[in-house]
Every structure is written in C-alpha cells, then in structure tokens.
Amino acid sequence: MEKTKNIQELLPGFNCRACGSRNCSEFSVKLEAGIANLGACPVLLQDRFQENKATLAEILNDYRGKKHQKPQGLIDGVQADFCLHPLLGESSCRETLACFSSAKLEEGQIIRYRPLGCPITHFGRIISINQGLLDVWVIGPCKLLGREESATNVGICMVLSFQGTIAGERPRVGQTVKFLPAHCMMGKVHSGIIVQLEDNRTRIDCIDLKVWEHCREF
Ligand code: SF4
Numbered sequence: 001m002e003k004t005k006n007i008q009e010l011l012p013g014f015n016c017r018a019c020g021s022r023n024c025s026e027f028s029v030k031l032e033a034g035i036a037n038l039g040a041c042p043v044l045l046q047d048r049f050q051e052n053k054a055t056l057a058e059i060l061n062d063y064r065g066k067k068h069q070k071p072q073g074l075i076d077g078v079q080a081d082f083c084l085h086p087l088l089g090e091s092s093c094r095e096t097l098a099c100f101s102s103a104k105l106e107e108g109q110i111i112r113y114r115p116l117g118c119p120i121t122h123f124g125r126i127i128s129i130n131q132g133l134l135d136v137w138v139i140g141p142c143k144l145l146g147r148e149e150s151a152t153n154v155g156i157c158m159v160l161s162f163q164g165t166i167a168g169e170r171p172r173v174g175q176t177v178k179f180l181p182a183h184c185m186m187g188k189v190h191s192g193i194i195v196q197l198e199d200n201r202t203r204i205d206c207i208d209l210k211v212w213e214h215c216r217e218f
Pocket of ligand 1: 011012013014015016017018019020021022023024027040041042043044
C-alpha cells in the first residue's frame, strides 16, 4: 500500500484518463500490480515530468525485481504468467469477436458489447471484419470520456482471441497461459492458448475467463 502511495505521488495528478484508468490513483494500483506500464501515461512524456518518470521506473524495476512478481489479478488474486500490453503504437490489445448481431457493421465503427462471461460492458472500435469475425480495439466508454461518437449496441459477443505484446517471460506456442490484458477494467486474469509468437508479439486463442490452476508449467 505504501508503495502504491509513492507511485501515485509521482504521477502527474491530471486524472485525465488517457492511460485507460479512471484516475492517476487507479493507474498507480495497476502499475504496482504489473498490469500497466508507464508508457500508457502520455503526460509523463512532458519535460517537466522526466525526473518523476525516471524515479517511477526505478521504483517499479526495483519492486518487481525484488518480488520476482508475476502479475496478479485484482479481482480474484490469481497469478498470471504475464501481462498483455497493446501492440506497438496501439492504445489497447486487439480482440477478435464473434458477433451475433444483425446490425450492419463497418470498419471504424464503435460497438457496444458484453463479452460472454464478463459482467462489464465494453466499447470497441472495429479495425477489420474478416469472414464474419470482428477485430476491435477496446476503447473507453465514449460518453464518460467526453467523446461524442455513438456506439452500435451488438449485445453479447464471444471474445475468441487477443493480440498484443507480452510483458514478462515468453511462453511457447501451444502453451496454455494465464494472462492479464492491460486494459481489463476488472483486472481479471484470462486464460488461452498461444497460437502465434513473434518476438514478444502474440496471438492468444480460445479465450476464457475461467482459469484452471492445474495448467501445466513449462
Ligand atoms: S494518463 Fe497519466 S495523468 Fe492522465 S490519469 Fe492516467 S496516469 Fe493520470
């Protein structure tokens, strides 16, 4: 808890939500849990915050190094194998959705959906539509974030895959993994199977919110 307070004191305090958290305090909790990284806060790029940023990096490296900490789910305390961050230059991990709505959808459109098994309503921007499957970036609730874009309600969707960047020890292709998507509002550990791996970029299929503790360690 003390560590979280130190981290929070070094953040800009703008509570602008650009990092995907509701405020700097929530972001500090995610940093400590290892499910967010400093690069998600664009305000820290400003010259006046360079010293804070360097100190934050030291604190987090030291903290994670000492604890050999694997990220832990906030909601259930389950230990994940790694945290999944967005692909380089993107604002959130990509999700591939099976969407059952008959609404006319196109690339760039914002959809409102609830992933099967998840109690949280999601908003996503469609990146591409391929053979009936949607690739989306998860974005924050448009109204809450002050954007005027409207969202098409498509009801329940099945999240089939995630694409992102692994922060932590690299798994193997074919391995069943437990991971924390950096944008997950619940801080919930997901499970899935690694089907593509290039450097630390990965695609994880068979996404499930149920996590099996007997998954074999490689
Ligand atoms: S982007 Fe930075 S300043 Fe804005 S809420 Fe997140 S941590 Fe705070």
